[in-house]
Amino acid sequence: MNIPSAGISGYQMINRSVQQIDQAGREIARDPVEQQNAAQAEQTGMLSNTTVNHPSKPVEQSLVSMLEAELGAKAGVKVVAADNERIGTLIDIEV
DSSP: OOOOOHHHHHHHHHHHHHHHHHHHHHHHHHHHHHHHHHHHHHHHTOOOHHHHHSOOOOHHHHHHHHHHHHHHHHHHHHHHHHHHHHHHHHHHHHO
């Protein structure tokens, strides 16, 4: 079993957080478009495929997801910094 280093784990945390922020941003950007499509469908009496097949999350939920991702990214940065400090300490001891 291969255990990744702390630095790699930190970078993975940052990468997942960036992906989560990107996804939440797309959901927030898509919400007004879906609301407009639903309003137009109501006016014309037609049912919109986007609102049936892909219900959107509330904007608040996407914002909370962004905040969670921010905290995850900050934790990842701290992990990478601690790993760098640990490596620096090891190099100082051996030199």
